[in-house]
Amino acid sequence: MFVTAAYAQSTPTEGAESHGAAPAEVHTETGVAHEGGHGSGVFPPFDQSTFASQLLWLAITFGLFYILMSKVVLPRIGSILESRQDTIARDLDDASRAKSEADAAVAAYEQELAAARAKANQIANEAREAAKAKAAAERTAIETELNGKIAAAEARIAEIKSRALADVGAIAEETASAVVEQLIGARVPETEIAAAVKASAN
């Protein structure tokens, strides 16, 4: 209605075109209204004369935009994001593998350390046992030697004692004969004295 009213005001301007006269008229009318600068024209966004052109160019530009987006830009950004994802995943994999390798190395080190420690203990124990055995052997050797010496010494003491005891007998006989001679003034045969001493010694 808006358009028809405007159209009615400006009918005389152009009517030459045989087909599609109305759009041509409307176009002329709005052109005049805009130039005139007052409110009789159609509000520009509702100006139907521009619709066909706008639709056509919108279809062309938006269609082209859609094709470029779906064929070029979006696959490209998608591949960038995907490759970044892959890179990050790969780096994380590498990192976790390196970590597990490091862990394995640490475990191996710990194991070797424990083995070395055990071996050291064993060596120390062996050395201690050997030293102990050697000391014991030496001690027994020394003890036997000392025992031998003691035995020899005891033998010698016994010998000396027996010899001394023998001497004691001789001295006793001498003393006894001297005592008897003093007492009785006569010599007693030696065999009798010896017998008497022996009897008293026992």
Added chain:
Amino acid sequence: MVNTIVPIHVGGLDLSFTNASLFMVATLALAVGFLVLTTASRAVVPGRLQSVSELSYEFIASMLREGAGSHGMKFFPMVFSLFMFILTANLLGMVPYFFTVTSQIIVTFALALFVIGTVLVYGFYKHGLHFLNVFVPSGVPGVLLPLVIAIEVISFLSRPISLSVRLFANMLAGHITLKVFAGFVATLSTLGALGIGGAILPLIMTVALTGLEFLVAFLQAYVFAVLTCMYLNDAVHPGGH
């Protein structure tokens, strides 16, 4: 307003290359140029501009995945194109003397019809008549069903209108408001010293509105994309609400 640059008339239809067409081409060139050039190096560690492209990609991808599920991802190029095209057109319109493509109702309406058309075509192609379940919410008592179906049909039919008018009206109203306040500044400053002093207030308003308009430019592109995702969800999962 639309001015003809290269007149093209085909069978009585005016298909001229206008300033609207010029800025559609500019939008196309700017958005494609940015996205292609910033991702040209395909760096594993992105630069700032490449980050912007990747962020917009992931932004729309997550929006669509949340809105329409993983089955909806086949519409990703469509939603991404709509978002980037509208966003670039809105932002281009913020430059003084530049034409705002999205302040034309026919453009936003065409984009909205494209969305709803896709929903209808895909919905009927994929689900056949089951697509009509979209008008029958589950768990509604039988008595209320005719009423609810009528409401659902009306709401479905009003979608292209609300989708297109929202974007168009936001862009147009913002620009008109800006123009009015900027006009105040120009008019007042011709009235001598007092006028220049009085022009400060509308000038502040103009600056504030410009900031607001940048927000609106992004927000409307976002809203358009979010609603597109929701409508596509109906096409992918009819009766799923």
